[in-house]
Every structure is written in C-alpha cells, then in structure tokens.
Amino acid sequence: MAVTSTVARSPAFHAPTFHTNQYSHRCRCRGSVSRRMRLKMSAAASGVTSVQTKPLTLTYLEANGWLWEVNGVRIIVDPILVGNLDFGVPWLFDGAKKTLKNFRLENLEELDCLLITQSLDDHCHKKTLDALSNIYQDLHVVSTPNAKPILETLFKEVTYIEPGQTTQLKGRNSSEIIIRASAGPVLGPPWQRPENGYFIQAQDPKFTLYYEPHCVYNKFLLEEEYADVVITPVIKQLLPAFTLVSGQEDAVELARLLKARYVVPMNNGELETKGLLSSILYADGTIDSFKALLSNALPHVQILEPSPGSPLDIPIPL
Template identity: 65%
Template sequence: MAAIPGLNSLIPLSSKPCRTRTPLFPSLPSTTSLCFFTAKPTSSLSSKISTFSWKLGGAVSAVVSQESVTGSSSSGTDVFKLTYLEGNSWLWEVGGLKILVDPILVGNLDFGIPWLYDAAKKFLKNFQLSDLPEIDCLLITQSLDDHCHLKTLKPLSKKYPNLRVLATPNAKELLDPLFSNITYLEPGQSSVIEGSNGSKVKVQATAGPVLGPPWQRPENGYLVTSPLDQLTLYYEPHCVYNKNFLEKERADIVITPVIKQLLPNFTLVSGQDDAVQLAKLLNAKFIVPMKNGDLDSKGLLASVIQAEGTIESFKELLSKELPDAQVLEPTPGVPVEIQAP
C-alpha cells in the first residue's frame, strides 16, 4: 500500500510492477523506471485514475506511460490526462492532442503593475517553454493577464507560429498580433481540433464571468469532448457560470476553483457551495479542484486578498449533494489520468 497525494484519503490503491516511462517534458532523460499505482474507485464508477511522478533535483516532473501516450487505450477507450501547471495554467492530453490552457510559463504574473500585485509559482519554479511537449492547441478563457499572459504568449507564438488557438473574442486585440490561426468562440459556439492521427476533439465555449460593465461580453468557460464522445470536461477558472446556459449540459469532469478569493465587498474567485452546485448541475463524476490563488504573491493587492474555505470543507459540502462524485486533487506537474468506463 502506498500513498498518492490527494487520492489516498478517497480510494484504496493497488500497486503494479515497475515499468519504463517516457517523460512528458523533453528536457528530462528519455526514459526512467518507476513504480506507479492505479486507483480503484469505491463507488460504482469503473473509471480508472492514475498519477505518475518522478523527482529530479527536488523538482516534480510529469511522466506518461508509453502504452497510453495517445490519450486512448488500445481498447478504444477515451482518456483525459490533466497536468496542473499552477495558477490558471493546464496541459491537457486527449485523443493524442495536447492542449495548453491559459499558460503562465515566462516570468511572474503582475498585470504590468508589480507594485500592486506580483506572483510567482510555488512548485514549478524552473518550468520553461522549452519543457513543453509539442502543442496542438492553445486555449484562452479570459483576456486578462492571469489567463492571456503576454510574457508567455509572445515567445510561445515564435516557437509555434502556426499554432491553433481557440479563445474568447475579448482577447482579440492581444492575440491577433501574435497568432494567425485563431478561432474566437462566443458562448454557445464550438470548434473541432483535429490531430495528425485523425482524432477530433470538440470544444464548445460557455459563458463565464463579466469583467466590466454588465453589457460587456462575458469571458469563456469550455466544454471539451473526447474523440469517441465518452468523456466531457468542463473548465472555467473563476467558478462563475450561467446556470441557464449549463442546465442542458453534462460533464464527467469538472475543473474548478473550490476555495474563494475575496477582496473587501468583492469576490475575485468563487468556490465552496458555488462549486458544489456547478458539479451538481453538470452531474459530474470527478471534480478536479484548482488552487489558482496558491502562489507566492506580494504587493498591495496581495495583502488584502482573503481565502475562504478549504478543499476539506468543499468535500464535506459535496458529499451531501453529490455523494458519488470523487474529488481528485492534482499535484502540480503530475498528470491526473481519467479513463472512461
């Protein structure tokens, strides 16, 4: 019996033999041998969740199994691999496609006014653009710096000049000078990403928060559907959603903040019961909580932001409303793998 961070309190683990793994990030050695563990859900769900980690010089890096590197098993089962890169940043792999989400990989997050707010990552301090695998699509949810980070996007556009980009139209002025292959999605609109292996992933925009006057266009959340239509993932990084828009939708996986971030008389990021109601609305089987406020921050704004709630208090609330759902806490840099039944 061994422990996997964030999972051992939820589900019993069974060990499997060590196998050779290929690092997700090419700056690491080409192969390494390590033991991994497959989690067995206690509910009736038969989905498999696996996490892999490898430590090099104290830094955690992600690795994936060679036999499932395409994001689908040999039996034709869809798999999502979700690697949290801290803040609002993610690397998702599904159907052989790698999707980079709201990346902050170059410099700090400071909105151009570091005296007011300046934040650095706590764990993936040395992660660089060169550590990324080949990317198939860039997904941008919002137009502000904590999602559309120009310090990262400018060098990213030089590395991948023809990169497919899906984004909120609110980011048009920022993205148009950098990328040429952009599709701007209004809430309700969708687009299909096609990989070199022929697999297709559907991405549909949903309505997120309004960052300005009430008449302004909302920012985006997204529903991402796997190639065989076996899994759907929902992502919106502020836990702000339009209930009427989502009530006809379903998502097996919900990625959302669960700890609120508050300013005096203003909610920056929601969570807790709002996250529970979101999971219930979408009939989620798995909730992957993101800690987008868990950064090394300084500045005037950082000193007045308050957190409300914990992951444990969220789990308690969730158990009363959606008792069969599982909470999978990601470790930065380590993929959480969710396989369809």
Template identity: 65%
Template sequence: GNSWLWDISGVRVLVDPILVGNLDFGIPWLYDAAKKFLKNFELTDLPQVDCLLITQSLDDHCHLKTLKPLSEMSPNLRVIATPNAKSLLDPLFRNVTYLEPGQESEVEAANGSKVRIQATAGPVLGPPWQRPENGYLVISPQGQLTLYYEPHCVYNKDFLEKEHADIVITPVIKQLLPNFTLVSGQEDAVQLAKLLHAKFIVPMKNGDLDSKGFLASIIQGEGTIESFKELLSKELPDAKTLEPTPGEPLHIPPP
C-alpha cells in the first residue's frame, strides 16, 4: 500500500493514508483491494500527527473512506496536498495548503520542530494538459536530511537534477497494464536514485494487496527487489536498499 507515517526531526507526517475500509475507487466490481498487513489498525491507533501529506487526487492516495473520519477527529489538522485534490479536501479540512511543483511550505510540530516540504512534479493522470500530481522533498532543519517521495516513480528529470535527497522512497517493481505502465520502477528507480545522489532507497509495496476484480486480473508486476538491487549496485554502488516491514519503525540516521 501507499500509507506512511514519517517522523522527521520530531515532525510527524502522515502520507496518503488508507486505514479505513478497502481501496476500490468507487467501482468495486472493477477493482477491490484489502490490506495484507495491519488489518486491524485503526485511526485511533495513530499517534498525534503534525501534517497530512497527499500526493495525488485518486482514491489510492486521497482515500475518502479514511479522510472523512480523520477530518471528524482532527478538522484543524495541517494538510499539504496537490491542487488536484482541492474539491475532495476542502469540504473536510480547515487548514489545507495546496502546492504546485516548485512551491514549498513549512510544517511546525507542537514541540517547535520544523520541516520544509517542497512539491515536485509527478505523473499526469488525465489528459496531457492536466496539472501533474505531486511528489515531495521533505527537508529537515538546516538541511541535515532530505527525503524524496513520489509513489509512481514518475518524475521530471530537469526539475530534480538540481536537487538531492539522502532518502528516496519509491516503487521498484513495475505494475503494468496491457500497453500501459501504471507504476514504474526497476531501471527508472535506479536513475531516480542516481539523479538525487541518494544514500538510502526504501522500496514501496504498492501492489502488495489482496485484490480482486477485472482490473486486478490484468495488472502484471515486472521485476523484483533483488533485480533492482543488482541494477542499483552497478550505477550507485554506495547506496543502500532498506526494506521496510509494515508496522515496524525503520530508523534512518542523518548522514
């Protein structure tokens, strides 16, 4: 799945949460997916978070079954999101900042800790003239640590070549429909890590769901984490791949 809880310099950021109900895009006969892990995890099990971060406007990132009850619990929660999700988030939350690629905003925790979040260009999920969805660079105070996240491994090379990220969270296994790449990975993930001079790569588990429906039956995975590691070792031999376990903290110290 795509859900993350980051603690960066004391600032807790909840990312693209899917914690209530299944993922079905409103068309369960076509696609219906349930979590394989942490099946009993509930919103009330979350610690206090300082920011909700939304990358895309579709249900697998902006999951209304989760966001509606979350907004009832925390209507004043700070939210940073793609403008493509404005019509979905405005009715729910009172404190939303929409970032276009290149724009940034600061998030401050209750304890005074701060991080800076900068939007980057992600995939275009509609017609070519539509605004792209977002990726994000999250920069800790004084820039000791920078994290990059975009959940489809789709990025604007020209935009990112002037940036760096110590940690890159990205898909590494491709998800393919006939004649269409849903989620990239493998060599594209290697080039992303190389572009950002990454020290750590954290592979996502996008397709690791119990899914059914016609769409689920025709999605094919391509590559493995091991084949990604082999490709990475040739291009960026000093980078480390850190495989997360759902529900268990993954500690990454500042470089």
C-alpha cells in the first residue's frame, strides 16, 4: 500500500521539496529461503554466484537488468530473464543474452522490490514480468507511470513516481531506503512525460546510488545533486541520425555533475542480435576509451566493472 507522507531529507540530497509515497513491504514468495543467500549458487545452470551481505552489492543481469542489494534490501531492476528482447517484432529486432543464457527466475530468492525505469520492452519486459508476477505475487513495484498499462494487469502493489517524487521502502531486514525519480529520456513527442532515472538513498551506512540506463539527463537539474555510485552506460548505441543510448563523454560529465566516487559502467548493447534493425545499429566508443576520458577529466573517480552474473561489492565505508 502506498501512503502519502513527508520524508526528512538527508544532506546527500540537494533537490527542492518533493512529493513522497511511503510504504513498508514484505514480499511473500514461494518456498523457504535463507536470508543470507543472495543469489543461488547455480553456476552450472545460470553462471551466477553468491556472496554475503554487504552495504551495496550490484549484480549485472545483462541488457538493462540488475539485482541490487542496498543495505540488505533486494531490488530487481528492468529484468529480462524470460525469452529474448524483441519488442514484439522479432523480425525487426531480436536480442539474446551472451552470458546468462540459462538464467531462470527460480535462481532468484528473496526480493523486496521491482524497479522499472522505462515503459518499453527493454526495461518493462512483458514476458519476464508475466512470469515474475506469478512467482512473487505480492512483490511491490516502483515504476514510471508510463508503464502503468503493463504493470496494472500484473501486480497488485505498484507505486508510480514521476521525476522529483520519492517513495520509501522498508525491506524484510527492516533497513529503509528512499527511492527518488529523476528525469530520463522522452520517448515520444516533447510534451510527453519523461521516463525515470533513480536516486537510491541508504541510511546506515549512508550513501547514494544513481541509475539511468540511457545516460540521458538534464544537466541543469543535476548540478546540485550528489551520488557516491553512478551506474551508467558508457558505450553509445546509435542509429543513423539518432542516439538510442549515450555514453563516453556524456558519462564522464554525468560523473562530474554528481560528484561521484565510483562509476559502474554497463554495456546494454552487448547482446547477440538479429533482425532488420540490428543491421543498422552500431556502437561508438569502448570501455577502454571511456576509462581514458574519465582518467583525464576525473582522475579521482574509480571505475568498478561488473561481470554478468557475478555480485560486485562496492567499497562503501561502514
């Protein structure tokens, strides 16, 4: 249930007053599982390993998908875990994962929240969400309102937030985090509501994570913001005369604006693709070229590279 209330702001946030939806949620999912297990050691089947709880652990699930553990609160983000990414038109585009080919939803254990950034299939993947809603029937969802036509038929507890609005989440371990939406890309006419990026604020220990999967942002709105950890694509994905995903120098500027300590790069275009669109889609830049750009501009910022399926512990001071 979402309840409107006021959340006290941490110094880590510098935005003006914003709207808040506050809730506590406990997910009831099938079976009995250990709280200390974060991802099943089903390496032979899925390529995913497990680790003990840390303040911030990020597991990249390829494409735009992530599993985050933020002070023990487990959040699955934009997952594509059932079938390929094809937008319902596989003749136009069909993308398959390169590493986690055999990953199954059953490889996941406890989840506190599903976080959706955008309304299109590469973020709000209908095949995955259909299956996820069957396994985690009471899973709470935080999403852009743009995805409401898909989510409202699948999940009972959905909190929709627009850029500038927040919601508070309490995990099964009683840790609390604040999720605040920021403005992402506009997928349509300029008057349409933008999609979401997110600031995730943890309290004990205190740190802030920022994520936007297209490296699209409003520079003016981010000038007074802060994030310890920035997850962003760094390799551009381009069509003739159109940028699908930004990166490279824009990712460096994002790290500068947010005064980041760590950048976690993602390559959401690293898929096995076929179809008409794949023949004209191309990449610009590499991880190495981004490292060089970042080192020259912000030598104090550390890059932490994820490996699909392997939990990445972020060195947050306790």
